[in-house]
Amino acid sequence: MRFMIIVKATADSETGCFRPEQEAVFAAMATYHEELARAGVLLDGTGLHPSSKGWRIRYEEGDRRTVVDGPFTQTKELIAGYTLIQVRTREEALEWTRRFPNPVGEGMPCEVEVRQLYEAEDFEPAVSDATLQRFRDIGMG
Structure with missing residues (x-):
């Protein structure tokens, strides 16, 4: 199962400028993504x-x-x-996302959204086997 952890934009992120105090956020994100990679779930x-x-x-x-x-x-x-992850269960995805660092800084109000990605078999029987195979052949689903 694949899940996307979506970080919402803020007025600050929309400026495209990074303030020195954001270093702590970037460091926390690097640590988190290293943990995902070591666990083999980071896509x-x-x-x-x-x-x-x-x-x-x-x-x-x-x-x-x-x-x-x-x-x-x-x-x-x-x-x-x-962040795109691949895990065995929804519960595993939930555990990883509970550990996601606050993208605007600890103690600041914020939220991230998590959405499961469709897999090719989720479209059956609405989509023909031939069309599903075309998606699989190019690595989608």
């Missing part, structure tokens, strides 16, 4: 540049698409980073 994890360096694609009627450049104003809806 990936990184921070994201601020939304000012990103864009969205808006799908419109027909086949029209519009590019909307960042920054995006609703910080609470943005992602600042993620």
Whole structure:
């Protein structure tokens, strides 16, 4: 089972600047990710540049698409980073995420979101075996 630990953006993370006092947060994150790696459950994890360096694609009627450049104003809806883990059970994922360092600094209010990733078999029987195999062939699911 794969889970994504999602770190929500803040006004600070959206500036793209790192203050010296954030060193403690980075050190705690490095330690945590080293523990995940030693346990063999870490698949990936990184921070994201601020939304000012990103864009969205808006799908419109027909086949029209519009590019909307960042920054995006609703910080609470943005992602600042993620950690992707693979574990045997939901309970194991919950235990790892309880240990996730506070991404804004200990003692500060914050929350991270955890979501399970779909596996190819989760789409059966809505998706044909041939289509599922195409996803598996490219390493998805």
